[in-house]
Amino acid sequence: MRACKLLIICTLTLLTVGCSQRHSLPPNIVLIMTDDQGYGDLRMMENPLIETPNIDAMATRSATLQRFYVSPVCAPTRASLMTGRYNYRTRAIDTWIGRAMMDTREVTVAEILREAGYATGIFGKWHLGDCYPMRPQDQGFEEVLVHRGGGLAQPSEPFENNRRYTNPILFRNGEQVQTEGFCTDVYFREAIAFMEKSQAAGKPFFAYIPTNAPHDPFEDVPQELYEKYSQRDFSSLFRKAVADTAKENDKIARIFSMVENADQNVGKLFENLDRLGLTQHTLVIFMTDNGANTMRYVGNIRGMKSNVHEGGIRSFFIAHWPERFRPGTTSDRIAAHIDLLPTFLEVAGVSLPDSVNIDGRSLIPLLTGNVGEWPDRNLFIQSHRGDSAIRYHNFAAISQQYKLVHPSGFGSEQMPENVPFELYDLKSDPGEAHNLAESMPDKAAQLRSVYDQWFSDVSSTRPDNYAKPAIIIGSDKEPVTVLTKQDWQKTGGNGWGSEGFWRLLPSREGMYHVEVRLSQPRPGTKVEIRIGEQQWAKITGENEVMVSFDPVSLAKEETRLAASLENEKGLPENFHIFVNATDR
Numbered sequence: 001m002r003a004c005k006l007l008i009i010c011t012l013t014l015l016t017v018g019c020s021q022r023h024s025l026p027p028n029i030v031l032i033m034t035d036d037q038g039y040g041d042l043r044m045m046e047n048p049l050i051e052t053p054n055i056d057a058m059a060t061r062s063a064t065l066q067r068f069y070v071s072p073v074c075a076p077t078r079a080s081l082m083t084g085r086y087n088y089r090t091r092a093i094d095t096w097i098g099r100a101m102m103d104t105r106e107v108t109v110a111e112i113l114r115e116a117g118y119a120t121g122i123f124g125k126w127h128l129g130d131c132y133p134m135r136p137q138d139q140g141f142e143e144v145l146v147h148r149g150g151g152l153a154q155p156s157e158p159f160e161n162n163r164r165y166t167n168p169i170l171f172r173n174g175e176q177v178q179t180e181g182f183c184t185d186v187y188f189r190e191a192i193a194f195m196e197k198s199q200a201a202g203k204p205f206f207a208y209i210p211t212n213a214p215h216d217p218f219e220d221v222p223q224e225l226y227e228k229y230s231q232r233d234f235s236s237l238f239r240k241a242v243a244d245t246a247k248e249n250d251k252i253a254r255i256f257s258m259v260e261n262a263d264q265n266v267g268k269l270f271e272n273l274d275r276l277g278l279t280q281h282t283l284v285i286f287m288t289d290n291g292a293n294t295m296r297y298v299g300n301i302r303g304m305k306s307n308v309h310e311g312g313i314r315s316f317f318i319a320h321w322p323e324r325f326r327p328g329t330t331s332d333r334i335a336a337h338i339d340l341l342p343t344f345l346e347v348a349g350v351s352l353p354d355s356v357n358i359d360g361r362s363l364i365p366l367l368t369g370n371v372g373e374w375p376d377r378n379l380f381i382q383s384h385r386g387d388s389a390i391r392y393h394n395f396a397a398i399s400q401q402y403k404l405v406h407p408s409g410f411g412s413e414q415m416p417e418n419v420p421f422e423l424y425d426l427k428s429d430p431g432e433a434h435n436l437a438e439s440m441p442d443k444a445a446q447l448r449s450v451y452d453q454w455f456s457d458v459s460s461t462r463p464d465n466y467a468k469p470a471i472i473i474g475s476d477k478e479p480v481t482v483l484t485k486q487d488w489q490k491t492g493g494n495g496w497g498s499e500g501f502w503r504l505l506p507s508r509e510g511m512y513h514v515e516v517r518l519s520q521p522r523p524g525t526k527v528e529i530r531i532g533e534q535q536w537a538k539i540t541g542e543n544e545v546m547v548s549f550d551p552v553s554l555a556k557e558e559t560r561l562a563a564s565l566e567n568e569k570g571l572p573e574n575f576h577i578f579v580n581a582t583d584r
Contacts, residue, residue: 026118026204026348027323028195028282030269031081031340033072033208034262035125035151035215038292039314040237040299041259047297049232050256054267055286059318063329068317069336069398070290072306072410074150075100075127077289077337078210082108082128082139083138084341084358087379087459088389091469092128095150097497098468098489099387101129102139109341110140110206116350119198119205122146123187125212130156130487131471132478137173141208142341145179145190147487151212152183155496156486159519164212165220174478182222184211184258188265194270199276206344214258216293218251225257225287237297239304252296261352272549274340285323286341290315301430306383306410308396309432313381319367321347331366334400336379339363376400378447380454386413387489388466389459397451402429404437404447421448451546470505470558474512474581482562483577491562501562504531504579511551511582517564518545520572526566529577532559537566551582 039049044056071077071087078084079092085105087093093100110120121143126136130148137144147170149156153163158176161169165183169176180187191207198205213221234252235245242248266286273279291305291312292298303311317335319325338360345352346362365373382395393415397404403426408419423437423444437444459465468489473481483502490497506512518529521540527547528537536549563577 003293006083016457025202025281026116028198028204028278029113029118029206029322029344029347030191030195030282030284031075031210032262032266032269032284032286033081033210034259035210035287036290036293036305037214037259038296038298038304039288039301039311039316040297041214041256041292042316043290045299045316047237049234049237051260052263054263054270055318058266058270058286058320059215061322061327062318062320062321063327063369064331065317065331065335065363065366066330067334068287068315069313069334069381070315070382071337071380072289072290072308072312072394074125074215074289076383078125078127079106079361080337081340083108084338084360086107086338086359086454086458088382088465089359089457089461091466093383093389093466094385095127096486097500098487098502100127100150101134101469101487103462104133104138106139107141107353109344110136110208111397112138112139112140112341112345112350112352113206113348114142115482116348117203117439118348119143119194119201119203120208121191121194121198121205122208122210123191123194124208125151126210127151129469130484133472135174135478138477142361143173143194145170145177145187147171147183147212148482149484150562153217154486155567157574159517159574159576162279163217163220165217172247182261184213184261184265187211188269192269195278195307196276196409199278204348206255207455210289211262213262214255214293217342218254221254221257222261225260226254229256234296239295239297239302239574251294255293272334280322283319283324283344285320286318287315302431308381308383308394308405308407310426310430313396319363322365324446325367326369329367329369330370331369331374333366333371333374334377334398335363335366336360336381351535378450378453378454382455384408384410384412384415385406389455390415391452395451395455397447397454398426399447401425402447403432404444404505405432406452423447445525468503470503472505472507474510475507478489480578480580484575486545499562499564502577503558504561505558506554506556506581508581509556510554512554513551513578513580513582514561515578516547516548516549517576517578519546519548521545522565528564528566530560532564 039400041051075095076087079087079090114120120141122136122141126146158169230253237580251356298311301310303309342362394408403424422435424432428507485496488500490500492499523542
């Protein structure tokens with residue numbers, strides 16, 4: 001699979017490490033991205049009920065962007081920032097059941113920077129494929145500490161983690177490890193150690209810290225901070241009527257405790273960059289992946305996660321780089337997640353290979369105040385449930401002044417009928433309160449036309465544009481493959497599904513062992529697996545949670561593996577299937 005990647009050859013002159021020599025290396029890059037933190041979840045955004053002193057202080061020393069866009073849900077944002085391309089080009093179009101796996105032929109910023117001599121590390125949430133060859137260590141990251149799937153407490157987590165954020169079970173370079181501390185504390189601690197190790201080795205570093213907090217579940221949060229926030233009344237932040245005010249208040253208290261915990265870690269990060277003498281020479285970006293995970297305060301805009309109104313797709317964007325950016329530099333030019341890869345390459349002094357096509361552009365002109373170098377553009381944001389993209393379903397086409405939006409809803413796999421298009425003048429109406437679609441039909445038609453061109457383009461990036469990538473089994477890169485509902489393709493049932501299959505590609509012809517592990521005993525249940533046309537079944541014993549099958553012979557060609565339980569609607573939500581070649 002690495003042969004399918006374009007190798008970027010770039011020579012770095014690495015000098016011996018010393019304080020006087022360190023800055024002869026390219027700048028370091030740190031990207032911090034929280035999960036489901038809303039646009040208004042910072043004190044600097046005039047939220048009076050949250051405390052984020054370290055991020056606020058970072059902003060006063062930084063350049064900022066006022067209109068920075070992300071996708072309305074997480075995996076699409078992650079695919080775009082990794083590749084510099086709209087996520088519809090990458091196969092990662094949704095967040096679950098096989099739809100968040102990124103095509104392995106995509107060239108990531110981590111791959112490019114690693115080839116250019118950077119140490120590359122990820123600490124937190126990847127969410128672009130759990131199995132080889134889609135894992136972060138297969139896509140350019142040499143140091144990896146992540147959870148599986150879209151978050152802790154989802155079907156892909158190890159059973160014994162038991163939905164916890166404190167002392168979570170994570171995966172270090174593919175190996176399961178027990179960690180200590182609240183998850184965000186773990187990610188930052190490990191990232192700081194990686195930075196120190198990279199400095200000692202005389203290498204610039206790219207550290208990606210995508211936390212899974214403040215994503216739900218909300219029961220396991222930093223206790224001391226929760227006790228502080230639980231005493232506050234957040235009703236002034238509610239953006240819709242709620243049936244249970246106390247419950248909603250408690251939820252926001254838990255979310256804000258995770259946000260302030262992230263703020264504390266930002267403070268620790270800068271303390272350590274200062275200690276290492278790296279602050280001036282390190283670009284640190286702080287952003288979020290999508291809108292707020294409840295309908296709460298988002299400043300003067302509206303919406304939440306999954307919406308294509310501004311509150312669902314707008315992120316704060318703080319860029320701290322004392323060597324290059326003047327404090328207080330800001331811009332209202334539109335920018336997006338697709339712009340991060342070209343920005344990082346310019347920072348690193350690395351050219352984009354001619355054969356790699358991207359949609360983004362470097363943000364350096366905006367962050368240095370050279371707005372004259374920034375021509376007008378259109379941005380396109382679209383996400384909804386489903387195996388493929390549907391024209392006009394839950395999209396926004398955004399120009400510098402106007403925005404055409406079709407808010408048909410993220411959750412439906414089919415586009416609802418009779419949802420009108422909306423047009424807003426964001427310059428005079430940032431809250432999207434006055435629909436101009438009928439009074440300005442020419443402008444609405446113009447934005448619809450450029451959207452149509454964009455949609456046709458991104459949807460034809462490759463043959464079978466929205467097909468799911470195959471998982472390779474039996475590879476030396478991943479001797480044991482763990483299959484979960486995160487990466488299966490659902491064929492029946494609601495939610496995560498009760499029936500489905502995984503596309504598998506054996507790396508070698510031979511015998512493969514298959515084991516089904518259940519989250520709890522289900523005595524007397526018939527567990528059945530199907531691989532291609534072959535089918536096997538066993539009955540579980542009284543306390544049995546692991547059901548092993550005799551080795552099966554597989555050719556080196558694509559196949560499907562499916563499983564089911566008799567007398568159940570389908571497999572229990574938290575189950576895993578382990579597959580490995582027997583000739584090891």
